Amino acid sequence: MKLKKNKKIRKIKNNLIFQYYEDFFEVLGEFRLPLFLLVSVLFIGTFGYMMLSRGDFINSFYMTIITVATIGFGEILQNSDSKVGRIFTSFLSIGGIGFYTTSLTVLVRAILKRDILYLIKYINMLESIQKLKNHIIIISFNDITSKIIDSLRSNNIDFVLLEERKELEEKIIKNYSIRYYIIGDIFSKEVISASNILAAKGAVIALDDSIKRTAVLVSLRLIRPNKEDFFIYVLANNDEEAEKYKNLGANAAIIPSKIIASRLSSYIFHQTYSFVSELLDKISYGEEKEIDIIEINVDNNSVLVNKRIDQLTIRKKFNSTIIAIVRNEDLIVSIKPDMEILPGDRLIIFGKTKNLKDIQNTLKDNQTQLILN
Structure with missing residues (x-):
C-alpha cells in the first residue's frame, strides 16, 4: 500500500x-x-x-x-x-x-x-x-515577498517562487534574477508538487485575494498535514481572517497593517532606549545578522532535564546566555545558577548567530555536549 x-x-x-x-x-x-x-x-x-x-x-x-x-x-x-x-x-x-x-x-x-x-x-x-531540500515555497510575487526573497538570499536559504501571472515572468527573471520559479496554475497539484513540496521546509502565501489564499492553504496542508514538519505562513487582512487561516492549518497568519502599527508604536513608546527597541526589532524581523535569539524546547527525554543552569556549557562553550525560561506559560526572567530545568520548559537563549546555530546542531547530534563533565 x-x-x-x-x-x-x-x-x-x-x-x-x-x-x-x-x-x-x-x-x-x-x-x-x-x-x-x-x-x-x-x-x-x-x-x-x-x-x-x-x-x-x-x-x-x-x-x-x-x-x-x-x-x-x-x-x-x-x-x-x-x-x-x-x-x-x-x-x-x-x-x-x-x-x-x-x-x-x-x-x-x-x-x-x-x-x-x-x-x-x-x-x-x-x-x-x-x-532542493529544506527550501521555502513563496506563493505570489509582490512588494512583501520581494523583501522576503532578499532576506532569504542574504541567509543563503533556497526558495521556489510560484506565480500565476505570466506577464511577471520577465520581471522575475531580469529584475530579480530569481533562480527557481514556476509560472502556472498555483492551485493545481502539478504546480505545487513541482515545487518539490515533499522536501520543502515551509511556505509563505502572499496572494492578494482571500479566496485564493484559502484555496492554496488547503491544497498545501493536504499534501503536508504536519505543522511541525512543514510551516505555512499566510497574509491576512484582519483578525477574523487570520483566525480562519489558523483553523485551516496555517502555523501563523500575519496582518501587515497590524505589524507596521506595532513596530511604529514600539518606537514611539521606547524613545529613551531606542537602541534596544531597534535591536529587538531587527532580530525579530531577521534583519540582524550577527546576533539572534532562539527557543529550545525541553522534552521528557532531553539530557537537560533536572540539570541546573550552572551545569550547562551554553555560556562557557558557546558564549551564549539563557535570558529567560518559559514554564507553564509563565515567563521567568530571573535566571539563577542553581535553577533546575524541567520537562516542558522552553529556554530562550541570546547570543551570536553562529554560536546559536552550533547549539542547535549540538541538540540534534549529541546533547551531552551541552552538559559540563
Missing part, C-alpha cells in the same frame, strides 16, 4: 516536468521533415554521382555537399561535366533549394510556436528544483 502511495506522489511530482518534455519533443518533431529531406537529397545525390563516376563514394558525397550547399567548386567528379551529369546536378540543386526553403519555414514556425531554448532552460530548472 505504501509503495503504491509513493508511486502516486512521484507521478504527481513529475507531471509538470513531463508536460514540458512533451512540448519540447513536439517542437523537435517539427524538424522531422527537414531532416528527412536532407537525408533524401544526400542519398539521391551521392547515389547518382556514384553511378556517374562508377563507384567513387567519397567524391560523390563531396560533390553532393557542394552542390546542395551551393558552394560551387566546379565539376570535380568524373562524368559530372557530361550532359547527363549536368542535368542531374541541376535537379539536385533545385532539390537543395527546396530543402533550404522548407527548413527555413519549419524553423520559423517552430520558433514562433514555442521557444525551444526557453523549454530547455525551464526543464533544467524544474529538474534542479527536485534536488
Whole structure:
C-alpha cells in the first residue's frame, strides 16, 4: 500500500516536468521533415554521382555537399561535366533549394510556436528544483515577498517562487534574477508538487485575494498535514481572517497593517532606549545578522532535564546566555545558577548567530555536549 502511495506522489511530482518534455519533443518533431529531406537529397545525390563516376563514394558525397550547399567548386567528379551529369546536378540543386526553403519555414514556425531554448532552460530548472531540500515555497510575487526573497538570499536559504501571472515572468527573471520559479496554475497539484513540496521546509502565501489564499492553504496542508514538519505562513487582512487561516492549518497568519502599527508604536513608546527597541526589532524581523535569539524546547527525554543552569556549557562553550525560561506559560526572567530545568520548559537563549546555530546542531547530534563533565 505504501509503495503504491509513493508511486502516486512521484507521478504527481513529475507531471509538470513531463508536460514540458512533451512540448519540447513536439517542437523537435517539427524538424522531422527537414531532416528527412536532407537525408533524401544526400542519398539521391551521392547515389547518382556514384553511378556517374562508377563507384567513387567519397567524391560523390563531396560533390553532393557542394552542390546542395551551393558552394560551387566546379565539376570535380568524373562524368559530372557530361550532359547527363549536368542535368542531374541541376535537379539536385533545385532539390537543395527546396530543402533550404522548407527548413527555413519549419524553423520559423517552430520558433514562433514555442521557444525551444526557453523549454530547455525551464526543464533544467524544474529538474534542479527536485534536488532542493529544506527550501521555502513563496506563493505570489509582490512588494512583501520581494523583501522576503532578499532576506532569504542574504541567509543563503533556497526558495521556489510560484506565480500565476505570466506577464511577471520577465520581471522575475531580469529584475530579480530569481533562480527557481514556476509560472502556472498555483492551485493545481502539478504546480505545487513541482515545487518539490515533499522536501520543502515551509511556505509563505502572499496572494492578494482571500479566496485564493484559502484555496492554496488547503491544497498545501493536504499534501503536508504536519505543522511541525512543514510551516505555512499566510497574509491576512484582519483578525477574523487570520483566525480562519489558523483553523485551516496555517502555523501563523500575519496582518501587515497590524505589524507596521506595532513596530511604529514600539518606537514611539521606547524613545529613551531606542537602541534596544531597534535591536529587538531587527532580530525579530531577521534583519540582524550577527546576533539572534532562539527557543529550545525541553522534552521528557532531553539530557537537560533536572540539570541546573550552572551545569550547562551554553555560556562557557558557546558564549551564549539563557535570558529567560518559559514554564507553564509563565515567563521567568530571573535566571539563577542553581535553577533546575524541567520537562516542558522552553529556554530562550541570546547570543551570536553562529554560536546559536552550533547549539542547535549540538541538540540534534549529541546533547551531552551541552552538559559540563
